[in-house]
Amino acid sequence: MNRFKAVLLTASTLGLAMLAPLAHGQTTPAYTFVDLGTAFNLTAEATDINDAGQITGHTYDGTNMRAFRITPVNGTWFQGSGNINSLMALVTTDGTHPYSQSLGINKWGELAGQALGSGYTSPQNAFFWRTDLSGVKLSNVHSWAFGINDNGSVAGTIYPNKGGSLETIWRLVNGSFVATTIPRPTGSSGGIAQSINNLDQVVGYFDQSSGATIQPFVWLPAPAYGLPAGTTILPTLGTGGTALRINQTGSIVGHTFVGGQSQAALWTPNGSGYSVQNLSGPEWLFSSAYVANNPEVGALLTVVGTSRNTFGEDRAFVWDSATGMRDLNTLTVNGPQASVTVAKAVNKGGLIVGYYRPVGSTASRSFLLVPNATLPAATAVPASPSDLSGVNGSNQVSLSWADGSTDENGFQVRRSADGVTYKQIGWVAANTGFFTDNFEDQSYKPAYRYSYRISAFNVAGYSTGATLDVVTPGVPLAPSGLVVGTYSSPLRVRIGWRNNSNTQDSVVVERSENGGSFAPLTTLTDSTASSVGSIVYYYDAAVVGNRTYSYRLRSHSTNGSYSSYSAVVSATTPRR
Known part of the structure; x- marks a missing residue:
């Protein structure tokens, strides 16, 4: 099948795909990839999506960072010829906060995030944006807002005097926000309140004063799930962890640390607290889950996040109890040449947002995955080419x-x-x-x-x-970054450089004394020749005092060719 076919995203195609029955054993639900970065023509990271399909995050044009909100119209995220700008609102704050960043959105389109000062430094203040995108500063001190619920309550952290953090909830009381600090356990030096659901239940993590572990927590304003009101440290599968999101039924996702690596985790209420489940498989070195959705009645809980495979590649994943953790790159009918690396949020309808980096770019681009397609079902990976x-x-x-x-x-x-x-x-x-x-x-x-x-x-x-x-053909790249230094006891000159070719089998060192002609000094064939990228050194002990020695190097490749010469470096030995 063609992975690169174009798909028109409308309410009809989205609705039909989600309602159409799938023949068991023949097809599996899949996604259409939408590159929001192309539509923005900006660096952009999508961070959240609500059940109405509104997307938030932040853009960066090389100078300015701006929070954004995209609102679909008539079931589509585009107008005209792929134009999304008319649907996107770039958020502003005030004169002392020229930049902004959004990390959460509720069902009303209200946002939570940060207002940032010039240079993205001070002042940094937790911020709330109303539906009309007018803003409210939540704190006058250094602070961050990470999550928002449908009541307008916000979860985040305050840093008094930029010192230890205070896990904080901001609630609307008589039209104004009132901050409440979450009690932390004995021995904790700080932490982050990451997410808040519609019951004002909060999750996050605490730092331990000893620095040994990070502990995930849930804070309950009233007894629930067999737990008392207040703060409870969640169970982990190893040495600590982080709780990143809680949904409306109390399911929590994040990661725990197992064998020194983070593993995506799901905490589920069990009537007497929480049980914890590792979502990763052996093919993933580490992973983290960012969001569990609030599924439709009868639908499976869906979790998304990011993971790293045994090849060292970062992959966005989707998880449910029926199929386990799956690489989203294998579930799209189209997609970028680069891999989709981070899935940040999923809504009730299964729409997923996140970001990736195109081949040849250091800038992030936002994407939207729409569950309106199918792919052939398979129970085993295909044979290798x-x-x-x-x-x-x-x-x-x-x-x-x-x-x-x-x-x-x-x-x-x-x-x-x-x-x-x-x-x-x-x-x-x-x-x-x-x-x-x-x-x-x-x-x-x-x-x-x-x-x-x-x-x-x-x-x-x-x-x-x-x-x-x-x-590849040609001559190897010459050594670079030459540095030189002298030692008096014993008398010697140290030459350092960086090798730039992984096909070289030797490095030729040439030396000149007191401005004379260069002549071969030595040919190196050990690790100083084979190491690529890091600084390597050679010590020249065949020197006398009060002489100026100059050095140049060139690489010899296994294809028989020599590189050009490196730059020349010189040093004068101490008088003896």
């Missing part, structure tokens, strides 16, 4: 492979510069056996070894993949 080969071109590598399966939904293309950590650089549609890497991330280097991995995927996950090392 085979016969992977690569051809060098002008600043590009063309890859081809043999399709080894009939049940893939597409292929994922990864590249690594060290053979260990891979980064996704593209998706390819099913039944396709080629991809050209144009190095859109500007990482191309001559005479450099790149490792590629091509994996087939379907809704069950990714195949192991076919791998290939490709060495």
